[in-house]
Amino acid sequence: MSKRVLMKGNEVIAEAAIRAGCRYYFGYPITPQTEIMHYMALTMNKAGGTFVQAESEVAAINMVYGASAAGGRVLTSSSSPGISLKQEGFSYIAGAELPAVVVNIVRGGPGLGGILPAQGDYFQATKGGGHGDYRNIVIAPASIQELYEMTVEAFNLADKYRMLVMILGDGTLGQMMEPVSFREKEPIVIPEKPWALTGRKDREEHNTIQSIYINPDDLEAKNIELQDKYKVVSRDEVRYEELNTEGAEIIIVAFGTCSRICRNVIRQASGIGIKVGMIRPITLWPFPTEVIAAAAAKPETRAFLDVELNAGQMVEDVRLAVNGKKPVHFYGRMGGNLPGQQEILDRIIKIHEEGK
Amino acid sequence: MIDYSIILAGFGGQGILSAGKMAAEAALIEGREVSWFPSYGPEMRGGTANCSVVISDEAIGSPVINDADVLIALNLPSFEKFKKIVKPGGIIIIDSALVKSVEAPDGIRFFPIEASTVASELGNMAYATVVLLGCLSAASGSFQKESFEQALRDVLPERRHHMIPDNIRAFEKGEAFAKSRQALL
Amino acid sequence: MAIVFEKTKGLTDKPFHYCPGCTHGIIHRIIAEVMCEMNILDDAIGVSSVGCTYNNYEYFACDMVQAAHGRAPAVATGIKRVHPGNMVFTYQGDGDLASIGTAEIVHAAARGEKICAFFVNNAVYGMTSGQMAPTTLLGQVTTTSPFGRDANLQGYPINMSEMLATLQGAVYIERVTVVDFKSIQQAKKAIAKAFRVQQKRLGFAFVEFLSTCPTNWGKDPVDSLQWIRENMIPQYPLGVFKGKDLEV
Numbered sequence A: 001m002s003k004r005v006l007m008k009g010n011e012v013i014a015e016a017a018i019r020a021g022c023r024y025y026f027g028y029p030i031t032p033q034t035e036i037m038h039y040m041a042l043t044m045n046k047a048g049g050t051f052v053q054a055e056s057e058v059a060a061i062n063m064v065y066g067a068s069a070a071g072g073r074v075l076t077s078s079s080s081p082g083i084s085l086k087q088e089g090f091s092y093i094a095g096a097e098l099p100a101v102v103v104n105i106v107r108g109g110p111g112l113g114g115i116l117p118a119q120g121d122y123f124q125a126t127k128g129g130g131h132g133d134y135r136n137i138v139i140a141p142a143s144i145q146e147l148y149e150m151t152v153e154a155f156n157l158a159d160k161y162r163m164l165v166m167i168l169g170d171g172t173l174g175q176m177m178e179p180v181s182f183r184e185k186e187p188i189v190i191p192e193k194p195w196a197l198t199g200r201k202d203r204e205e206h207n208t209i210q211s212i213y214i215n216p217d218d219l220e221a222k223n224i225e226l227q228d229k230y231k232v233v234s235r236d237e238v239r240y241e242e243l244n245t246e247g248a249e250i251i252i253v254a255f256g257t258c259s260r261i262c263r264n265v266i267r268q269a270s271g272i273g274i275k276v277g278m279i280r281p282i283t284l285w286p287f288p289t290e291v292i293a294a295a296a297a298k299p300e301t302r303a304f305l306d307v308e309l310n311a312g313q314m315v316e317d318v319r320l321a322v323n324g325k326k327p328v329h330f331y332g333r334m335g336g337n338l339p340g341q342q343e344i345l346d347r348i349i350k351i352h353e354e355g356k
Numbered sequence B: 001m002i003d004y005s006i007i008l009a010g011f012g013g014q015g016i017l018s019a020g021k022m023a024a025e026a027a028l029i030e031g032r033e034v035s036w037f038p039s040y041g042p043e044m045r046g047g048t049a050n051c052s053v054v055i056s057d058e059a060i061g062s063p064v065i066n067d068a069d070v071l072i073a074l075n076l077p078s079f080e081k082f083k084k085i086v087k088p089g090g091i092i093i094i095d096s097a098l099v100k101s102v103e104a105p106d107g108i109r110f111f112p113i114e115a116s117t118v119a120s121e122l123g124n125m126a127y128a129t130v131v132l133l134g135c136l137s138a139a140s141g142s143f144q145k146e147s148f149e150q151a152l153r154d155v156l157p158e159r160r161h162h163m164i165p166d167n168i169r170a171f172e173k174g175e176a177f178a179k180s181r182q183a184l185l
Numbered sequence C: 001m002a003i004v005f006e007k008t009k010g011l012t013d014k015p016f017h018y019c020p021g022c023t024h025g026i027i028h029r030i031i032a033e034v035m036c037e038m039n040i041l042d043d044a045i046g047v048s049s050v051g052c053t054y055n056n057y058e059y060f061a062c063d064m065v066q067a068a069h070g071r072a073p074a075v076a077t078g079i080k081r082v083h084p085g086n087m088v089f090t091y092q093g094d095g096d097l098a099s100i101g102t103a104e105i106v107h108a109a110a111r112g113e114k115i116c117a118f119f120v121n122n123a124v125y126g127m128t129s130g131q132m133a134p135t136t137l138l139g140q141v142t143t144t145s146p147f148g149r150d151a152n153l154q155g156y157p158i159n160m161s162e163m164l165a166t167l168q169g170a171v172y173i174e175r176v177t178v179v180d181f182k183s184i185q186q187a188k189k190a191i192a193k194a195f196r197v198q199q200k201r202l203g204f205a206f207v208e209f210l211s212t213c214p215t216n217w218g219k220d221p222v223d224s225l226q227w228i229r230e231n232m233i234p235q236y237p238l239g240v241f242k243g244k245d246l247e248v
Helices: A009-019 A034-043 A057-069 A080-096 A122-126 A144-161 A171-175 A216-236 A256-271 A289-297 A314-322 A341-354 B016-029 B042-046 B076-085 B115-121 B125-140 B145-155 B158-184 C024-037 C072-082 C094-100 C102-110 C160-164 C181-199 C221-235
Strands: A005-008 A024-027 A050-053 A074-078 A100-106 A137-139 A164-170 A177-180 A240-243 A250-253 A276-281 A283-285 A303-308 A328-332 B003-011 B033-038 B048-056 B068-073 B086-095 B109-113 C044-048 C063-066 C087-093 C116-121 C170-177 C204-210 C239-242
Touching (some): A005 A009, A005 B016, A009 A144, A024 A034, A024 C072, A050 C072, A057 A080, A074 A080, A080 A122, A100 A171, A122 A283, A144 A164, A164 A171, A164 A256, A177 B016, A250 A256, A250 A314, A289 A303, A289 A314, A303 A341, B016 B033, B016 B048, B068 B076, B109 B158, B115 B158, C087 C181, C094 C116, C102 C160, C116 C160, C116 C181, C160 C204, C181 C204, C204 C221
Parallel strands (some): A024 A050, A137 A164, A250 A276, C044 C063
Antiparallel strands (some): A005 A177, A137 A283, A240 A276
16 A cells, blocks of 8 residues: 555545546536546546546436446546436446446535535435436445545446446545555456447447337346346445444444544543444445344344434435334434534433433 | 644635645644545635644544634634634634734634734745744644655645745744743743 | 349348338438448447437447437447447437437537437437427427427427537538438438548538438328428428538
8 A cells, every 4th residue: 555645535536446447537517526527637538548528417427328338447426416417327327237437426405405515315326316126336435545445446346247336425525635545556357348339340249238128028027137136236245334333322323424423423422431333334225234133133222323414314224224123313414514523422412311 | 642623714815725735744744644624615706715624643533623623814704703613722823914903712822923924024925824834833733843844845846845945934933933922821 | 133132231130110111211221331331330339319210229230329318429429439449320310319419419519529420300209109309390290289380389490410510520511311312322422421531530420311200290101202302301401511522
């Protein structure tokens, strides 16, 4: 690993993508992710790749579709309103089983909303957003170092499963600087892509890529095939971090920026004699249901506290995992505001007192 | 244990964001955990700029600061806006050539230094923030002069290295002021 | 026995699903013939769009991808940037290209993307059963302009070739038709020129085909051809709108 250097989250994403062998970037400006574009505009051509500023997010995601169909490692990035526009493309990418990496540096919504950090796109990211039965792998890093490592990993996962992988950050992670150290060599795994469009050349048959199956039996078979793939991803690709959960009375569930704040709350709580742990989902889909269910089954676990920068979205998945075994509380801030440690601690003290 | 939350605030163009980054770079050289977070909201369109720097021996939670240990203010609106969130016993450093006739809230260690005047004496207004960083270093101990000097060497392009000695002179002016003021507080 | 006509190897053996008298089939054939004659079939990558030709990825024997409605030029951009040496083309109808995909075609042209766009204009939405298209003529009856297109309510037809010709990145633009042997030969020349422009990396090339839709026009095949001559060509004159003197 290199020595630690101070870098902005957005720039780290772009650098990680290039290190991961991504050579095609298509995007459209939107705050707070625009530095990804700036970095790509500066470096992509030097890296032997292509940077295109598209006319819209819709065009950008369709350029991604084309470049991926042609066999390229490709990235687009945007923020919430722009991601809404890309949903059509996500659905086609899922239907055509194309690998792609998309970054969403989330800002507050709905509508034009604001430009400050939020996590209000959890539902959109994990439950679809586009039409049809499909899934995207959704990764939520919590530090700049993790943003780097998971961006590299996202490209490998996209190629491995021929799926769209989303990096779900927020304005904090995109805009902040933090130390990061880079590996000397990235663990790049690019499988053969015999399905890619390269021109027929010596192939007997032409390659075709499409998401349309007019015959209902064909379309059902395709859907079953997709669901089988998603089952494998759910089984093999769940990532999470468990912190201090052993013997914890209250378990926080939080991802991304929120989990950073909660990490410090755990320390504070321990200082006043309340044992608090945290389960931090790193993949939001597939969701770490089993580990949460296991924690809920422990007698010493008295309650869960889900903390998010929204009105309560992931908490629905937490409740499904806990399945009524223990109370699940929620604390959220919205509009671009981040909770202070004390606010969360106060909530923990209240839960602790109620439980006595 | 070191754990400082620092807000630097002023007008756009005063070098606020770079000054914050230099403080973080210097602390990084000392092996600390650091974070830097800029204002990127609508406020920057009004011509003001601020950034939050956290320097700590432990993993940093939020890079956005709700309660600050230190405020460095380079204009009056920033001073008025952020003085309220400085913790009791915290530090406020102002460029008193720009923020005039103000008083710090009770219980705050107050360092009014004519940073811009010192900078113009050194022949470059850009050194005003460096004077303030020197003051920050001595007043808080969040990073040392040697690391700041190393950070300059790392960050500045080679063709700007001739500016390092003047930077250090500016830094030392701020340091000296803080030490003399400290003795009075 | 002498062979007087042989099906081009540029098409697969999959039978066309197009309606009797529809000229999509002719346009497919001549694009495929040109690819074979120019020996670029093995390099070509085509983009199908949404509309009657949604599944022409099954007909063209080159590599093909199916795009979302209107997005073919963006998809083609992505492909071309990965394989700059390959011949990339889109095949789009008037609803696809001149309505929902206006932004994509305009910006692909403005960027001077080194692709060919083949635009089939039959003045109506075919697949979804005869709605008004941006290219529908004034007075033309469609299922969504049942009293005839009224300029006051529904505005005017869009002349895409003329419009795109104003863009610097577009280097060759021609409007053709396929109503008789002579016009089909001219259309083939235009297709070939468009591919040569791409081969020489000169910029964006665009060929507009005036085409029939007997089913939605409510006309028999012969009358449909006559309708193009009498009604479409006055609104959409044939000819080269950009790159007339371009030698390729």
